[in-house]
Amino acid sequence: MFENVLEVGENPAELVVYASLGKAARSWPHAKAIVRALLDLEEGETLVLQSGAPVGVIATHAGAPMVVSAVNNTVGRWSGSDRFYERADRGETMWGGLTAAAWQYIGRQGVLQGTYELLRIIAERHLGGATASNLAGRWLLTAGLGGMGSSQPISARMLGLSSITVEVDGDKIRRLVDAGGLDVACERLDDALQQMNAAHQQGRVLAIGLRGNACDVFEALVARSVTADVVTDQTAAHDARYGYVPSGYTIERWMAERESEPRVVESAARASIARQVGAMLTMCDRGAIAFENGNNLRVQAIEHLGESASSTVMRIPGFMEAYLRTLFCRGIGPFRWVVLSGDERDLAVVDDLVSAMFPARPEVADWIALARRYVPVQGLPARSCWLGHGERSALALAVNDLVADATITAPVLFSRDHLDAAGMTNPRIGTEGMRDGSDGVTDWPLLDSMLLAACGADLVAVHSGGGGYSGWMQSAGVSVVADGTAAAGDRLKRALDADTGLGVLRHLNAGYGEALEAAGRGGETRGVPLAWFDVKKEDYDA
Ligand code: NAD
Numbered sequence: 001m002f003e004n005v006l007e008v009g010e011n012p013a014e015l016v017v018y019a020s021l022g023k024a025a026r027s028w029p030h031a032k033a034i035v036r037a038l039l040d041l042e043e044g045e046t047l048v049l050q051s052g053a054p055v056g057v058i059a060t061h062a063g064a065p066m067v068v069s070a071v072n073n074t075v076g077r078w079s080g081s082d083r084f085y086e087r088a089d090r091g092e093t094m095w096g097g098l099t100a101a102a103w104q105y106i107g108r109q110g111v112l113q114g115t116y117e118l119l120r121i122i123a124e125r126h127l128g129g130a131t132a133s134n135l136a137g138r139w140l141l142t143a144g145l146g147g148m149g150s151s152q153p154i155s156a157r158m159l160g161l162s163s164i165t166v167e168v169d170g171d172k173i174r175r176l177v178d179a180g181g182l183d184v185a186c187e188r189l190d191d192a193l194q195q196m197n198a199a200h201q202q203g204r205v206l207a208i209g210l211r212g213n214a215c216d217v218f219e220a221l222v223a224r225s226v227t228a229d230v231v232t233d234q235t236a237a238h239d240a241r242y243g244y245v246p247s248g249y250t251i252e253r254w255m256a257e258r259e260s261e262p263r264v265v266e267s268a269a270r271a272s273i274a275r276q277v278g279a280m281l282t283m284c285d286r287g288a289i290a291f292e293n294g295n296n297l298r299v300q301a302i303e304h305l306g307e308s309a310s311s312t313v314m315r316i317p318g319f320m321e322a323y324l325r326t327l328f329c330r331g332i333g334p335f336r337w338v339v340l341s342g343d344e345r346d347l348a349v350v351d352d353l354v355s356a357m358f359p360a361r362p363e364v365a366d367w368i369a370l371a372r373r374y375v376p377v378q379g380l381p382a383r384s385c386w387l388g389h390g391e392r393s394a395l396a397l398a399v400n401d402l403v404a405d406a407t408i409t410a411p412v413l414f415s416r417d418h419l420d421a422a423g424m425t426n427p428r429i430g431t432e433g434m435r436d437g438s439d440g441v442t443d444w445p446l447l448d449s450m451l452l453a454a455c456g457a458d459l460v461a462v463h464s465g466g467g468g469y470s471g472w473m474q475s476a477g478v479s480v481v482a483d484g485t486a487a488a489g490d491r492l493k494r495a496l497d498a499d500t501g502l503g504v505l506r507h508l509n510a511g512y513g514e515a516l517e518a519a520g521r522g523g524e525t526r527g528v529p530l531a532w533f534d535v536k537k538e539d540y541d542a
Pocket of ligand 1: 010213296
């Protein structure tokens with residue numbers, strides 16, 4: 001999996017996997033030492049990773065994790081982005097992303113279903129329904145075709161929405177045209193609009209990559225009174241130094257000056273982001289549905305405009321709070337698996353299995369059918385599929401049986417995005433606007449990682465933000481391998497149920513009554529009931 005995240009990553013030569021600077025290991029000497037340690041690791045030993053560096057191998061026991069990893073968890077003034085960059089430059093830390101340093105990244109597919117679900121809910125709630133006929137002639141405006149951003153036009157197309165995705169780097173556009181994720185590359189806005197209108201007149205859906213700067217193009221659309229139906233952005237705006245090219249900069253100038261004049265570049269990037277957000281707000285006034293797609297775009301705009309602009313900028317909702325939290329309440333989140341044989345026939349076996357396993361939730365089989373049709377393989381064959389409490393362990397155990405009887409030819413790794421029900425604290429993404437105000441409380445990912453280690457998951461990670469996310473987040477990651485043994489079955493069942501179970505309890509604790517359904521009261525238990533304490537404020541006041 002370490003090698004796989006580099007194979008499907010954005011800049012493997014620099015160990016960069018995605019999200020601007022999210023790395024798989026701190027440096028190449030550290031990477032080589034990690035590989036050596038993994039190859040030498042014995043049963044009953046655990047490799048300890050600290051901010052992408054191997055610090056040692058500790059004698060544990062056969063049921064313990066093989067790898068535990070903590071990245072850039074810092075407190076006080078150590079947690080600001082300036083201190084992060086200084087320490088990263090001295091080789092003392094790195095930004096591990098969520099799934100980069102936990103070796104769980106599976107390419108653009110990782111967030112594909114999240115974006116698809118999000119657009120589907122928006123279509124149902126605001127556009128009169130998510131059917132292809134209803135969405136004919138409608139379009140998404142967005143930006144950024146990097147590791148995660150390149151999932152956007154594919155998700156939109158799956159629903160029947162056209163899209164224009166603005167990207168400064170022509171190579172990124174060509175790469176996605178070649179991979180089949182975009183239909184055409186355009187150099188001029190007029191051309192893009194003309195091609196989209198022509199496609200709509202012919203009843204076609206079109207995914208366009210437009211070379212340009214998001215700030216300039218969004219403003220140009222406002223000036224022409226052209227309003228998208230849905231508008232967002234997935235540049236790496238969270239990092240004002242390394243993630244967003246300011247208006248007026250070529251890529252070459254940006255790359256040179258972010259090293260020589262980092263402060264100037266950061267402030268120019270924030271000014272451009274503020275202009276882009278201004279254009280998005282105007283589009284909202286003209287009827288577009290806008291949301292922030294997990295990249296701190298609004299925080300950067302507010303940093304430039306000042307706190308007084310906060311209530312205006314925050315009219316753009318975050319995607320989690322506005323659209324996806326109800327799924328997290330039920331423990332349903334971005335589960336994924338990777339077939340370690342590398343053989344697509346093994347992936348097909350799991351696809352068939354999961355399609356048949358959850359008839360009460362037909363959306364699962366529908367998603368697998370769409371993913372089979374639209375998602376090209378990147379690296380080891382993998383699938384992302386939003387499953388809930390009890391569903392994940394049921395699937396993993398069934399797959400473990402198929403590995404045992406050699407129907408599947410090699411072990412299968414189960415994992416998830418860190419942005420999951422229990423795994424994430426980020427008051428601007430995963431936990432924005434929690435009902436009890438617990439947006440910034442990081443006890444939950446810490447409890448999650450402790451439980452996962454106690455349950456014997458194979459890899460357990462606790463990562464904090466780096467770069468522009470410094471001080472903004474903490475998350476837990478988990479991987480468990482189904483190798484066909486009974487011991488693996490025990491680990492899978494315990495760890496996956498603990499993970500989703502804590503996710504349900506975290507939401508129940510925050511006042512989301514919806515979580516009761518997954519917890520086993522008044523609804524389906526999926527065979528995995530939870531027990532919880534319900535001590536109310538009135539009780540302890542008394
Ligand atoms: P990336 O660094 O791989 O790609 C960013 C892309 O934006 C690059 O291709 C870059 O050329 C382009 N870009 C930069 N400035 C631009 C500008 N002004 N105009 C047009 N294009 C510009 O990053 P990524 O992995 O695609 O992640 C994008 C963002 O999404 C990050 O902030 C990341 O943290 C966030 N993210 C969100 C989720 C989620 O669940 N929604 C998940 C993972 C990551």
